[in-house]
Amino acid sequence: MATEAHRRHETPPGPDGLPLLGNTLSLSRDVLGFYEQAHRNYGDIVRFEVAGDEGYLLTHPEYIEQVLVNDDAKFVKGEVLNRSIGSALGEGMLLAEGEAWRAQRTLAQPAFYRERVETYGEAMVTYAAEAAGNWDGALVDVHDAMTELTLRILARTLFGIDIGDRQSVVREMAEATRTRTDVSSLVGFLPDWVPHPAIREYNRALTDVRGFVEGHIAERKAEPPEERGDDLLSLLVTAAEAGDMSDETLRDNMLTFLFAGHETTALALTYTWFLLGHHPDVQARLHDELDSVLEGSAPTTADLPDLEYTGQVVDEAMRRY
Known part of the structure; x- marks a missing residue:
């Protein structure tokens, strides 16, 4: 109590x-x-x-x-969070407060309606199968593999882009951000103006990834509205053109979803594989359920309600870590 x-x-x-x-x-x-x-x-x-x-x-x-x-x-989210990642995510949804947060959430919400999320399943399965096909007999850094996989999926489903060989831009920014915000190092507590090597690398990576994001925003703005589709990037571009969101907030939200989306998911999956490797009995039961439900077919979103134990495995990994 x-x-x-x-x-x-x-x-x-x-x-x-x-x-x-x-x-x-x-x-x-x-x-x-x-x-x-x-x-x-x-x-x-x-x-x-x-x-x-x-x-x-x-x-x-x-x-x-x-x-x-x-x-x-x-x-409120507090000065510590804003100081550590505010220069990167600025006015995006992760750091926004109150009415500003509610307004942004309302604009982005259609990209997460159930019927829209169900369309993401095909891309997830395709990219996952491609990744698994490269693992047979290989020694794999699971966290790197999950980071690459989740970034590809997120870029395709939410932004309608094939990130391809530009992954390095986002991953370098993610690594620089981890170093910049690491509270086990004094670098995590230094202001941005301190001429520390880690802060200089962070600022360089931030410039690069902003250029990458702004380039994709410009490409989408150049498309006729009727050809844009209904992914998150198109929704936010349309909102910016209507005056409901500034160009800076649009950019910051794209950065927010790129980083907050793929980093957290990659880590959750990494811990799931780690635990499965240490619990062969759970791994065997998981395989049994997949064999029983899927019967050799590729999974779809319609299979999710029947993959009860699979969901429990992922939930337990997130609970523990």
Whole structure:
């Protein structure tokens, strides 16, 4: 249960820190260890300071539900998140707040209607089969493979583009962003104007990927509206032309979906394969269900309700990691 002291709105306890730096050094040395120790020592809600910003660690489900669900309108995403990725994702949906977020979500929503999502299945199966066909007998870096696969699928389904040999532009930006925002390194806490090699690489990669994205936006704008289709890029381009979204917000949203979409999915799939490799009994049961439901055919979205155990495997991987 949440403690009575916290219900009375007292300032939560937390670890002592250094002047100006607060708990920055302790957090950067061992991120997970810092959070685990803070929870053990101070309870379900812990106050700490990082690089001049105040943060709170919530571990009780009641608090988490309050922040993310019940009282979500009272909480903002915060300066730390904006400082770390704001230069890349700017006015996009991930960082937008309040009415700006709702307006962008409304414009993008048709791309995620059920009937539209069902059309993405064919591209997913095609690209997955191509990837698997290259793995037979090979030693594979699973995370790299999943990153490439999810990026190809996302680019095709949401933006109607074949990313092909331009994947490197997006992947270099993703890698530079991971380094730039890594809280286990002091680089993750430095402002953009500091002349650090990692920050220079981040800015270079950001310039390249913006050019890549803006080029595709220009190509779509050059197409007659009746020929654009109904993918996410076409919806956002039409909104920008109607004055419902600025060109900068359009670009930032395309970057948001490129990175937030493929990185998170690739990581979830990587952990799924990792766990399956360590649990051959689960792997065997998964294969049995696939053989029984698909009977040798390629999967379709219509098969998803019958692939119950398969869904449970993916859900468990995401729950654990």
